[in-house]
Amino acid sequence: MSEFTITPVAGQVPAAGNGQNARDALNAALRAALRHPRFEVLPLVGTAELVEQHLSHSIPVTVTASPRQGLEPTLVVTEALARLGFPAVPHVAARLIVDESHLVEVLHRLDEAGVRDVFVVGGDGDRPVGCFRDALTLLTAIQRLRNCGVGASLEQVGITGYPEGHPLVSDRELIESLAAKQSLATYAVTQMCFDATAVSRWVSRVRRDGITLPVYVGVAGKIDRRRLMRISARIGLGDSARFLRKHRHGWTRLLLPGIYNPDRLVRELGADLARPSRGVAGLHVYTLGAVAATEQWRRQALVRLGDDGLR
Structure with missing residues (x-):
């Protein structure tokens, strides 16, 4: 069976409209999302050079943090980029x-490097190394320091959203946490997701609950399926029986040999991308080390959509 590919939409239309104009809007939204994605990379030796070799300088590149290695590799790769x-x-x-004091040092380094955007997470370590137990406590400290002139050059602060839930936290608690962080952030990025319907439901819910932050939808890049499955399990996707029951079909596809292709998911996200009222700002692409293959996929998808003006 050949891979599903992103092609201009002929029949699917956004919920808010119909006819050729709506189809044109959907295709335009897909092109815009693929033209201006965010790419996420790992804090490894050689990552900056790999990014330089394959990506346009217009693409924001986020750098993950490893609880095993600490924050330093993340800062080094960020400074290099x-x-x-x-x-x-x-x-x-x-x-x-x-x-x-450590936070002040980090903010000074980022300021000197010209970094204007940070993504604040709780982190995956079993125990905090210091006094910050979660993203909210860190966001509060960052805001206080910015008010005092430390980190004042930051223009964007991102936080995480969980469309498919969290194995250890209730959905209600997740929404309340997002609401508490909203005034301290400028956008949200969803955890890696394989279900466009789950994303759409989650966006509807957070909007009903008064959360207005722009949302970037986290999607996996073009990655070896078994590697993707291992990493997804490690970050908490699919850890519970409830999740596996709900998403058995999608996870079965991940167990097949070969390369995962995000075409179908991105196509299915088009309806939300095409409706400005939804506040879905674009795509956040988790490369998991597969920078070259993911960028090749992005370019080929744009060509199929009639857009080859990539740089």
């Missing part, structure tokens, strides 16, 4: 910050 001219976005994990 910034020197190369990329809009670099480090993950600043609360559980990897020792204390406020």
Whole structure:
């Protein structure tokens, strides 16, 4: 069976409209999302050079943080990307910050590197290395320091959303946490997701609950399926029987040999991307090390949509 590919939409239309104009709007939204994605990379030696080799300098590149390695590799790769001219976005994990002095040092380094965007997460470590137990406590400290002139050059602060839930936290608690963080952030990025319907339902719910932050939908890039399955399980996707029951079909596809292709998911996200009232700002692409293959996929998808003006 051949892979599903993103092609101009002939029959699918956004819920808010119909006819040729709506189809044109959907295709335009897909082109815009693929023209201006965010790419997420791992904080490994050689990552900055790999990004330089394959990506346009217009693409924001976010750098994850590892609880095993600490925050330093993330900062080093972020600084290298910034020197190369990329809009670099480090993950600043609360559980990897020792204390406020450490946070001040981190913010100074980012300021000197010209970084204007940070993504604040709680972090995956079992125990905090210092006094910041979660993203909210770190966001609060960052805002207080910015008010005092430290980190004042930051223009964007991102936080995480969970369309498919979290194995250890109730949906209600997740929404309440997002609401508490809203005034301290400028956008949200969803955890990697394989279900466009789940994303759409989640967007509807957070909007009903008064959360207005722009949302970037997290999708996996073009990645080996078994590697993707291992990493997805490690970050908590599919850890519960409830999740597996709800998403058995999608996870069965991941168990097949070969390469996962995000075409179908991106196509299905088109209806939300095409409706400005939904506040879905674009795509956040998790490359998981497969930068070259994912960028090749993006370019080929744009060509199929009639857009070859990539740079």
